[in-house]
Each structure stands twice: as structure tokens, then as C-alpha cells.
Amino acid sequence: xxxxxxxxxxxxxxxxxxxxxxxxxxxxxxxxxxxxxxxxxxxxxxxxxxxxxxxxxxxxxxxxxxxxxxxxxxxxxxxxxxxxxxxxxxxxxxxxxxxxxxxxxxxxxxxxxxxxxxxxxxxxxxxxxxxxxxxxxxxxxxxxxxxxxxxxxxxxxxxxxxxxxxxxxxxxxxxxxxxxxxxxxxxxxxxxxxxxxxxxxxxxxxxxxxxxxxxxxxxxxxxxxxxxxxxxxxxxxxxxxxxxxxxxxxxxxxxxxxxxxxxxxxxxxxxxxxxxxxxxxxx
Amino acid sequence: xxxxxxxxxxxxxxxxxxxxxxxxxxxxxxxxxxxxxxxxxxxxxxxxxxxxxxxxxxxxxxxxxxxxxxxxxxxxxxxxxxxxxxxxxxxxxxxxxxxxxxxxxxxxxxxxxxxxxxxxxxxxxxxxxxxxxxxxxxxxxxxxxxxxxxxxxxxxxxxxxxxxxxxxxxxxxxxxxxxxxxxxxxxxxxxxxxxxxxxxxxxxxxxxxxxxxxxxxxxxxxxxxxxxxxxxxxxxxxxxxxxxxxxxxxxxxxxxxxxxxxxxxxxxxxxxxxxxxxxxxxxxxxxxxxxxxxxxxxxxxxxxxxxxxxxxxxxxxxxxxxxxxxxxxxxxxxxx
Numbered sequence: 370x371x372x373x374x375x376x377x378x379x380x381x382x383x384x385x386x387x388x389x390x391x392x393x394x395x396x397x398x399x400x401x402x403x404x405x406x407x408x409x410x411x412x413x414x415x416x417x418x419x420x421x422x423x424x425x426x427x428x429x430x431x432x433x434x435x436x437x438x439x440x441x442x443x444x445x446x447x448x449x450x451x452x453x454x455x456x457x458x459x460x461x462x463x464x465x466x467x468x469x470x471x472x473x474x475x476x477x478x479x480x481x482x483x484x485x486x487x488x489x490x491x492x493x494x495x496x497x498x499x500x501x502x503x504x505x506x507x508x509x510x511x512x513x514x515x516x517x518x519x520x521x522x523x524x525x526x527x528x529x530x531x532x533x534x535x536x537x538x539x540x541x542x543x544x545x546x547x548x549x550x551x552x553x554x555x556x557x558x559x560x561x562x563x564x565x566x567x568x569x570x571x572x573x574x575x576x577x578x579x580x581x582x583x584x585x586x587x588x589x590x591x592x593x594x595x596x597x598x599x600x601x602x603x604x605x606x607x608x609x610x611x612x613x614x615x616x617x618x619x620x621x622x623x624x625x626x627x628x629x630x631x632x633x634x635x636x637x638x639x640x641x642x643x644x645x646x647x648x649x650x651x652x
Numbered sequence: 653x654x655x656x657x658x659x660x661x662x663x664x665x666x667x668x669x670x671x672x673x674x675x676x677x678x679x680x681x682x683x684x685x686x687x688x689x690x691x692x693x694x695x696x697x698x699x700x701x702x703x704x705x706x707x708x709x710x711x712x713x714x715x716x717x718x719x720x721x722x723x724x725x726x727x728x729x730x731x732x733x734x735x736x737x738x739x740x741x742x743x744x745x746x747x748x749x750x751x752x753x754x755x756x757x758x759x760x761x762x763x764x765x766x767x768x769x770x771x772x773x774x775x776x777x778x779x780x781x782x783x784x785x786x787x788x789x790x791x792x793x794x795x796x797x798x799x800x801x802x803x804x805x806x807x808x809x810x811x812x813x814x815x816x817x818x819x820x821x822x823x824x825x826x827x828x829x830x831x832x833x834x835x836x837x838x839x840x841x842x843x844x845x846x847x848x849x850x851x852x853x854x855x856x857x858x859x860x861x862x863x864x865x866x867x868x869x870x871x872x873x874x875x876x877x878x879x880x881x882x883x884x885x886x887x888x889x890x891x892x893x894x895x896x897x898x899x900x901x902x903x904x905x906x907x908x909x910x911x912x913x914x915x916x917x918x919x920x921x922x923x924x925x926x927x928x929x930x931x932x933x934x935x936x937x938x939x940x941x942x943x944x945x946x947x948x949x950x951x952x953x954x955x956x957x958x959x960x961x962x963x964x965x966x967x968x969x970x971x972x973x974x975x976x977x978x979x980x981x982x983x984x985x986x987x988x
Contacts, residue, residue: 405686405830405831406685406686406687406688406831407686413830413831413832413833482944483944484944484945485940485942499833499846501828501829501830501833501834501835501846502830503693503828503829503830504685504686504693505693506693506828507828508828508835508837510835510844510846514944515842515843515844517837517842517844517940519826519937519938529937529939532939532942533940533942533945534940554942554945557945557946558948560948561946561947561948561951562948562951562955564951565947565951625852626852626855628846628848629846630859630861631861631862631863633808633809633862635807635808635943635944636808639797639798639799639950640797640798642798643798643950643951643954646951646954646955646957646958647796647797647798647954648796648797648957648958648961649796650796650797651791651796651797651799651800652788652792652794652795652796652797652799652800
């Protein structure tokens with residue numbers, strides 16, 4: 370006897386909604402993470418998202434990519450979305466800007482220009498993130514653009530300056546690492562040539578964006594030997610009417626020889642950004 | 653006494669007190685991480701006024717006396733104060749003394765060969781370098797593409813980061829350790845070395861990188877890092893990435909790590925090269941460099957090169973009053 374379509378729908382929907390919140394038996398709320406020598410939950414290792422958040426944080430259908438020649442290789446895979454309380458609560462004017470930026474993504478998206486990916490985007494790009502857990506400082510490092518986040522544990526210092534990756538203060542709430550980040554750059558400096566300029570920061574390739582008003586609170590908890598539950602609450606009064614939250618598992622990269630490769634993408638975008646002022650082969 | 657000279661005087665007094673700390677006291681007990689490893693964590697600078705290669709005038713003098721070291725240091729600080737034409741060095745932490753450089757009894761950072769200089773190129777390497785320089789000159793003085801500006805505005809990789817050649821400023825490190833990894837982040841271009849300590853073998857030699865493939869282990873209190881598989885796009889004193897590098901980091905005082913490294917490349921030099929760099933503790937934090945995101949310089953360089961070709965380059969925007977450029981923000985504030 371087969372299950373009806375609606376029953377299957379309920380099961381699929383339940384799985385999609387519940388899996389990140391209620392992981393499999395042996396994991397989840399009851400799971401006790403191994404400890405570092407300092408007695409903290411051990412988050413060391415290589416972690417990576419396995420979803421389509423990088424393409425679009427919200428639920429989306431499959432779609433052709435922006436570059437005709439790349440065909441199916443750069444087409445958009447479909448996804449259920451990672452926004453818990455969606456849709457993203459854009460202000461009306463900001464939603465109009467989102468559509469404009471999305472249409473101009475090849476020019477506006479920092480990823481295209483190999484600019485630092487920011488937070489939370491670094492955490493769900495299709496590149497591994499390595500966590501190295503010191504006692505007073507936790508390093509989170511992406512393979513993409515050699516991006517680095519320094520998490521200052523038990524600190525309350527305000528950002529000394531605005532940066533692309535922001536200023537992150539961390540603390541343990543039980544077994545959950547809570548990171549409060551602000552002090553983000555909103556775009557490139559105004560003096561930069563138009564070819565290098567971007568006006569806002571994309572959270573994904575779909576043009577969802579933030580400005581320098583961004584404030585992110587992340588909650589990261591180990592839910593199993595090889596899983597983290599990653600949640601980020603995103604606030605930016607310039608763009609959204611209220612804070613909103615994304616949630617997803619991050620998976621451990623288990624290869625025994627795993628290490629972050631050197632992905633110096635500046636090298637791959639120089640001709641794209643500076644091309645109009647270039648001439649002939651390098652000297 | 654102006655406020656600036658007071659600041660400099662205070663820095664000098666501190667320097668006198670701390671010069672001795674560069675020598676390792678046999679009683680110093682290196683602090684441990686909770687994993688029991690020697691603790692190298694924190695913020696450090698290797699900024700220095702000691703030249704990389706020994707000046708010819710000091711050919712047979714590898715060490716200053718303590719008094720000479722302090723005098724040489726004071727002279728270097730004074731010289732740095734007096735050469736502000738474009739940058740106002742005293743304002744922005746742009747001189748090593750402001751960041752934490754200290755006197756060094758060594759007269760050069762190169763400690764082997766004994767003459768304190770980079771070893772001679774082999775005949776084959778000499779030919780190779782001559783050909784490279786000739787090809788570079790044949791292209792003319794103007795940058796054609798971003799690849800031609802391989803200097804401080806080249807955001808792909810900061811060539812001074814690995815192997816360490818002290819930069820004029822921003823030559824600072826942040827070190828974080830876990831049991832199996834140690835991360836050394838270098839301020840300039842936010843270059844990072846993420847070094848496994850778990851005994852794994854090197855990666856495949858077909859994967860070559862700017863920063864090299866590094867593997868670390870502890871020998872007593874010393875972190876030893878062996879790196880290979882450097883990119884052929886590197887040029888380290890004539891070696892195109894065919895060198896191997898062994899770094900050794902030893903904490904000799906709470907505020908000092910002695911960093912030595914040896915570079916070897918029989919295809920380039922007649923013998924290995926060893927360098928010693930004291931790293932002094934500094935106050936953090938260290939912010940991101942974001943070189944690519946702010947790279948106005950390459951735009952200006954390339955745009956001006958094209959304009960110059962067309963005879964359309966506007967007159968350079970020169971500093972109008974050198975004396976004014978030399979005054980510091982502090983002095984300008986005092987005048988107000």
C-alpha cells in the first residue's frame with residue numbers, strides 16, 4: 370500500500386523543518402560534546418554547509434545561471450531555504466533595492482570580486498571552514514579568499530574599526546557558543562574606481578543583502594561527533610523590519626588529510642576588475 | 653620637551669631595560685597551554701631596525717656591544733623621524749619603534765653565512781635571474797597589467813610573509829594554538845599559516861602554493877615548521893619556489909620569541925641561508941588587512957600608465973610643504 374501524496378508531503382515537510390532542530394537519536398539536545406583541555410565543548414575541525422544557502426537563503430526553484438556559456442554547470446540548484454521565520458522581513462524600499470542588486474549581481478556581489486565574504490555568509494559558502502580553538506581566542510577560517518574571523522572569548526570590547534569580517538565577541542551559553550558580531554563594512558570605500566566598487570554586501574548570490582548596520586548573533590552547538598547546528602540571527606535596521614534567523618547543520622569534513630587549500634582568488638579576478646586599464650601581456 | 657620627544661624617550665628607556673631579554677635565560681620556564689604544549693599564543697612583532705643583510709662597513713662584526721646596539725637603535729629611530737616626506741611616520745604607528753621594535757645586538761638578521769649576507773647564486777641561477785631581469789626591463793617602465801605591480805600593493809600574496817623578511821611596518825603576528833594546529837596570522841595582507849602538528853606527511857608535490865605546504869612538530873620547547881611545495885611564481889632572492897624552509901620558534905621570555913629559519917635551494921644558492929628574527933610581544937588586537945577591497949593603488953598605477961602612454965598624465969600631486977608634512981598630529985594639535 371502506497372502513501373498518498375499529501376502524506377508524503379507532510380513527511381517531507383516535517384523532515385525539512387525538523388531535521389536541523391531535532392537531529393537523529395544519539396545526537397541533538399542529549400548529545401554531550403567532547404571537551405577541550407580547557408573544559409569547553411570541542412568545536413575544532415573542518416566544517417562545511419551542504420545546502421543551497423549560498424545560492425539563495427530563501428526557498429527557491431531551480432533556475433538558469435547568469436552566464437550563458439556556463440550552462441548547467443552554473444545553474445541554480447533548487448532549495449528549501451534556511452530562513453526559520455521567513456520570508457526575510459525587508460522594508461519596502463529595501464526589497465526594491467534587493468531586486469535591483471540581484472539583477473546586477475555580477476557587478477555587486479563581493480564573491481565575484483574575491484572580496485572578503487563577511488558574516489554569516491562565510492559559514493555557508495561552498496568552502497570548508499576550519500575552527501582552531503584557543504582558550505581566549507577562537508579562529509574560524511574559510512578557504513575562500515583566505516577569510517579569517519577572530520572570536521574574542523569573554524570580551525565586551527566594541528569594534529575598534531569597521532571591517533569586512535566584523536568584530537566578534539564570543540561566550541559559552543552552556544554547550545552553545547554564542548557570538549555577537551558588529552562593526553561591519555557596508556561596501557567599498559567611495560574613492561575606489563567604479564570597476565572595484567560594491568555598494569552593499571550580499572548574503573547570498575540571490576542579492577539578499579545587508580549594510581553597515583548589520584548585527585549578527587550566532588549560536589553554534591555540536592549536536593554529534595560530525596555535526597554542528599549553526600544558527601544566526603541577522604539584524605540591520607537599514608534593511609529589515611525585524612531580526613530574522615537562519616538555521617542549518619554544518620558537517621565535518623572527515624578526510625584524514627583535510628586541510629584548507631590556498632585559494633588566493635585575487636589572482637583570478639585581477640583581469641576582470643582592472644581589465645579596462647590593462648594593455649597586452651604582463652611586463 | 654615636546655610630547656613627541658617624551659614618548660620617544662620613554663620608548664628608549666623601555667628598550668634599554670629589555671635588550672637583555674633577547675638572550676635566553678636558562679632559568680626561564682616556557683608557559684604551557686592546557687594541552688601541555690609550549691605556549692606561543694598572543695600578539696608579536698618582528699619589526700626591527702636591524703638590516704636583513706650586514707652592512708659592508710660591519711663585515712667582521714656580527715655583534716654590537718650592548719651600548720653600541722642601543723646607540724644604533726637610537727640613531728635608526730631618529731633617522732626614521734626625520735624622513736617624512738609623503739607619509740607622516742610619527743602619526744600612524746608606521747615606524748617600528750611605535751609598534752614595539754627593540755635594540756638587537758646582531759648587526760644583521762642573516763646569521764649564516766658568517767658574513768651576514770645572502771649566499772652567492774650558483775652560475776645557473778645567475779643566468780636565470782639575469783634573463784628574468786632583462787625580460788622585465790624589455791617591457792618598459794610602465795605597468796601593463798596588475799601582474800606587473802608586484803610590490804606592496806599586490807594583494808595576491810605578501811612576499812615578505814613566508815619566509816619572513818621584516819616589512820617596514822605592519823610586520824605583526826597573532827598566534828593561536830589548539831592541540832593539533834597552530835595558526836600564525838601575519839598582519840600584512842592577513843597572510844596566514846595554518847600548520848598541522850599531528851605528524852601528517854606533506855601534501856602532493858603537484859600542489860604548489862605561495863605560502864608553501866607547512867608541517868609542524870615540537871622539539872622540546874621549540875616549534876619546528878618544515879615547508880615545501882612553494883609556488884614557482886615566488887621569487888625569494890632568486891629562488892623560484894624550489895626552496896625548502898625550516899622555521900624554529902622558541903619562547904625565551906614572556907615577551908620574546910626567537911624565530912630562526914633556514915632556507916635551502918641547491919638550484920639557486922651555493923649554500924643554505926639562516927636568519928634570526930626576535931619577535932617581541934605587543935598589545936593586540938590585529939585587524940584585517942583587506943588589501944583587495946581597498947586596492948586604489950593598482951587602479952591609479954594602471955590608469956596613469958595608460959595616460960602617460962598618451963602623453964596625458966597630469967602633474968603629480970606633490971606634497972607642497974615638506975616642513976608641514978614633517979609636523980606630527982600631536983604638534984599640530986599643540987599649535988592650535
